[in-house]
Amino acid sequence: xxxxxxxxxxxxxxxxxxxxxxxxxxxxxxxxxxxxxxxxxxxxxxxxxxxxxxxxxxxxxxxxxxxxxxxxxxxxxxxxxxxxxxxxxxxxxxxxxxxxxxxxxxxxxxxxxxxxxxxxxxxxxxxxxxxxxxxxxxxxxxxxxxxxxxxxxxxxxxxxxxxxxxxxxxxxxxxxxxxxxxxxxxxxxxxxxxxxxxxxxxxxxxxxxxxxxxxxxxxxxxxxxxxxxxxxxxxxxxxxxxxxxxxxxxxxxxxxxxxxxxxxxxxxxxxxxxxxxxxxxxxxxxxxxxxxxxxxxxxxxxxxxxxxxxxxxxxxxxxxxxxxxxxxxxxxxxxxxxxxxxxxxxxxxxxxxxxxxxxxxxxxxxxxxxxxxxxxxxxxxxxxxx
Amino acid sequence: xxxxxxxxxxxxxxxxxxxxxxxxxxxxxxxxxxxxxxxxxxxxxxxxxxxxxxxxxxxxxxxxxxxxxxxxxxxxxxxxxxxxxxxxxxxxxxxxxxxxxxxxxxxxxxxxxxxxxxxxxxxxxxxxxxxxxxxxxxxxxxxxxxxxxxxxxxxxxxxxxxxxxxxxxxxx
Numbered sequence: 001x002x003x004x005x006x007x008x009x010x011x012x013x014x015x016x017x018x019x020x021x022x023x024x025x026x027x028x029x030x031x032x033x034x035x036x037x038x039x040x041x042x043x044x045x046x047x048x049x050x051x052x053x054x055x056x057x058x059x060x061x062x063x064x065x066x067x068x069x070x071x072x073x074x075x076x077x078x079x080x081x082x083x084x085x086x087x088x089x090x091x092x093x094x095x096x097x098x099x100x101x102x103x104x105x106x107x108x109x110x111x112x113x114x115x116x117x118x119x120x121x122x123x124x125x126x127x128x129x130x131x132x133x134x135x136x137x138x139x140x141x142x143x144x145x146x147x148x149x150x151x152x153x154x155x156x157x158x159x160x161x162x163x164x165x166x167x168x169x170x171x172x173x174x175x176x177x178x179x180x181x182x183x184x185x186x187x188x189x190x191x192x193x194x195x196x197x198x199x200x201x202x203x204x205x206x207x208x209x210x211x212x213x214x215x216x217x218x219x220x221x222x223x224x225x226x227x228x229x230x231x232x233x234x235x236x237x238x239x240x241x242x243x244x245x246x247x248x249x250x251x252x253x254x255x256x257x258x259x260x261x262x263x264x265x266x267x268x269x270x271x272x273x274x275x276x277x278x279x280x281x282x283x284x285x286x287x288x289x290x291x292x293x294x295x296x297x298x299x300x301x302x303x304x305x306x307x308x309x310x311x312x313x314x315x316x317x318x319x320x321x322x323x324x325x326x327x328x329x330x331x332x333x334x335x336x337x338x339x340x341x342x343x344x345x346x347x348x349x350x351x352x353x354x355x356x357x358x359x360x361x362x363x364x365x366x367x368x369x370x371x372x373x374x375x376x377x378x379x380x381x382x383x384x385x386x
Numbered sequence: 387x388x389x390x391x392x393x394x395x396x397x398x399x400x401x402x403x404x405x406x407x408x409x410x411x412x413x414x415x416x417x418x419x420x421x422x423x424x425x426x427x428x429x430x431x432x433x434x435x436x437x438x439x440x441x442x443x444x445x446x447x448x449x450x451x452x453x454x455x456x457x458x459x460x461x462x463x464x465x466x467x468x469x470x471x472x473x474x475x476x477x478x479x480x481x482x483x484x485x486x487x488x489x490x491x492x493x494x495x496x497x498x499x500x501x502x503x504x505x506x507x508x509x510x511x512x513x514x515x516x517x518x519x520x521x522x523x524x525x526x527x528x529x530x531x532x533x534x535x536x537x538x539x540x541x542x543x544x545x546x547x548x549x550x551x552x553x554x555x556x557x558x
Binding site for chain 1: 419421426427441446453458462466467469473476486513529
């Protein structure tokens with residue numbers, strides 16, 4: 001029997017009610033999506049495969065649509081360069097004259113810096129490789145500011161990589177598929193970047209809020225920021241290398257310190273992705289985890305014979321330390337002979353460490369034969385390897 | 387002899403699917419990284435037009451489903467918090483649906499006031515959700531930078547209502 005032929009034949013549910021039910025179900029679904037979203041920590045984003053799949057499909061469309069814009073821009077630049085070649089030439093000549101002096105200073109400082117680093121044995125950061133890509137879509141809203149790039153994991157791009165334009169830092173990678181990646185701009189409301197004021201070395205946190213100029217939060221020190229101060233990455237936390245240029249400080253209309261981004265000077269089309277993860281990539285992980293460090297956590301417990309030997313050595317050292325302390329007390333009690341300062345010099349290191357050995361409880365002497373330490377041996381400092 | 391009556395049927399393809407596809411296309415088109423004299427293209431939320439107009443045209447089970455999909459599309463395309471725009475759009479749709487009996491047939495100026503209220507409601511929800519989920523409030527100026535272009539789209543919403551309201555004789 002069909003449903004229509006049954007007792008529910010004449011029941012007609014109003015269309016508005018069914019629509020309302022769908023709305024309620026949709027609202028519940030959206031709420032669950034919101035609760036499951038972990039956009040703040042891209043490395044733990046459960047929706048990353050969904051986003052990556054969507055972006056793989058959206059990127060070609062964005063690439064096709066942005067291509068005419070790019071061609072038009074190039075054509076305009078070409079025509080502009082043709083008509084303004086003379087004034088551009090004059091400007092560049094003046095700039096070369098100015099930069100020659102800076103170049104000489106930079107070379108001299110580089111030389112001095114290299115010598116200092118050599119003398120001090122400073123371990124400098126190695127050069128970070130980078131790849132160049134193109135922004136193909138642009139989200140500029142108050143709730144999300146990001147760009148889709150046409151380079152992805154196939155070229156070594158990974159989540160967290162810093163992204164720079166020709167003028168300075170733009171953002172960082174928040175998701176990467178094989179051929180595309182999404183860059184979170186510094187102005188996004190979820191962006192936080194540790195920075196420092198170059199003039200005063202004061203630390204702060206650059207916090208995006210969807211506007212064009214992100215806020216400077218948690219500025220350390222009173223009066224450590226002035227109008228026009230250069231803001232660079234501090235490298236704190238290891239997410240970014242230190243010293244990437246970001247912008248200059250300025251007072252916002254709301255009275256907070258904000259940063260006018262260098263990258264805002266021109267359109268962000270071509271970008272460079274630094275293949276930098278964090279400071280841990282600068283060290284050889286295999287060497288760090290090699291024995292003996294790796295074997296410390298997995299070392300087997302000592303056998304009874306080893307434990308007895310360790311206990312015996314500890315007891316002997318405690319006894320030797322007690323004897324030394326007794327000798328020192330006796331030497332201090334006796335009148336010091338005038339021409340022999342030697343005992344005084346020998347007491348100095350002994351008095352420096354009386355507490356630790358004396359505080360140890362007396363342990364029974366093991367019956368098994370153990371290592372024999374010479375009685376005249378100085379006790380090892382507490383905490384030394386036994 | 388009886389005259390044949392022509393029944394004009396406007397299916398969901400005409401008033402739901404095509405407008406939804408156009409809203410998606412417009413969103414993608416305005417996401418081009420184009421900049422002229424230091425100004426970028428505006429970024430209005432096109433699906434708000436549909437969330438406002440569809441319940442005034444007629445109730446439908448398909449419309450909220452499509453709105454949910456459009457919201458997901460916005461979140462994925464803009465790289466935002468997943469679920470933000472589905473919730474905001476469906477909240478607007480639900481509110482208009484509840485009050486549709488009182489709103490149908492109103493003058494354009496009244497509809498514009500309702501559109502302003504709906505847009506404000508959607509952005510208020512998005513603002514609160516973003517603030518709560520990220521612990522950081524978006525700039526009000528930046529929010530207004532998206533609200534104003536969205537409000538300027540009201541003629542499209544009005545056209546959609548005029549075009550499809552009572553267009554299907556079965557709903558007269």
